[in-house]
Amino acid sequence: MNIKFIKQIPTSAKIIEQIPLPEDIKKHKQQRDTDIKNIFEGKDDRFIIIVGPCSADNEDSVCEYIGRLAKVQDRVSKQLLIIPRIYTNKPRTTGEGYKGMVHQPDPSEKTDLYEGIKAIRRLHIKALCEFGMAAADEMLYPENYTYLADVLAYNAIGARSVENQQHRLTASGVATPVGMKNPTSGDFSVMLNAIKAAQIEHNYIYNGWEVQTAGNDYAHAILRGAIDINGRNIPNYHYEDLIHFAREYDKRNMKNPAIIVDTNHANSGKLFYEQPRIAKEVMYSRNYDDTLKRMIKGLMIESYLVEGSQNIGDNIYGKSITDACLGWDETERLLYSIAESI
DSSP states (O other): OOOOOOOOOOOHHHHHHHSOOOHHHHHHHHHHHHHHHHHHHTSOOOEEEEEEOSSOOOHHHHHHHHHHHHHHHHHTTTTEEEEEBOOOOOOOSSSOSOOOTTTOSSTTSOOOHHHHHHHHHHHHHHHHHHHOOOEEEEOSSGGGGGGTTTTEEEEEEOTTTTTOHHHHHHHTTOSSOEEEEOOTTOOHHHHHHHHHHHHSOOEEEETTEEEEOOOOTTEEEEEOOEEOTTSOEEOOOSHHHHHHHHHHHHHTOOSSOOEEEESSGGGTTTOGGGHHHHHHHHHHHHHHOHHHHHHEEEEEEEBOSEEEEOOTTSOOTTEESSSOBBOHHHHHHHHHHHHHHO
């Protein structure tokens, strides 16, 4: 075996014991979970916005950003339910580069997964305690989910993970909504199969246990665009794409069919400044067609305090060190625009 064992990581039970979620905040979290599920069930007409940095790289700047989001949420509470992105795991296509706060709580320092796990739990709890905002994260490593299971409002399964059996089985045991992204190929059937798998019961091995899942009624689709064999971006947010997919989705007779549209990634060609235009087009399409009105439940937007991106070591506060993001001013205008169009 060509593996060096560095240190044993404590179980999630021990980490949660060290960094517990306060009892009074648990009730607020439960109510927020109910509110989000009501939207997916069609009992609440509010629109979901999952918005924030490409990756959470600094507690102070992420919390400042969430504090600003919380003020906007108060003003648009009748139209929108905002879920901040606190993405602490960053997939890397080649395996090189910054892999997120769980690996490096300080991007300028060496990998320390034990400190990283504690850092990401503290960050999610801080968002809940100080701003009342349970957040979204990407389930890049299914075996790590239990460290954050009690604090997350939303999980996303990435385009490169959606075909993985362990991700699908773990999603079926998650109690909150899980969004399945279409694969980079754009094949809708892969995503729909993943949603189906997440909505049914399974027995499998998880963290050294034989477990049984209950199935996740809130597993749903995230459209993020695709990439063809020549590396060109193929968006799937246009009206024709949305209506075609919605009809195919409806044929599957799955529980709580729902679509979240990712305004960045292959939909924007990673041109972050295109996100407001894409968001407005999706909202127009949604208001034009009753099927899309019923099924498009939200948008996913990449945004931070300062627009664009930077290299690690540039040390520009609140600017992404991974994918380029919208800046705050443009984000705030977009959120109010979306609220007005509901």
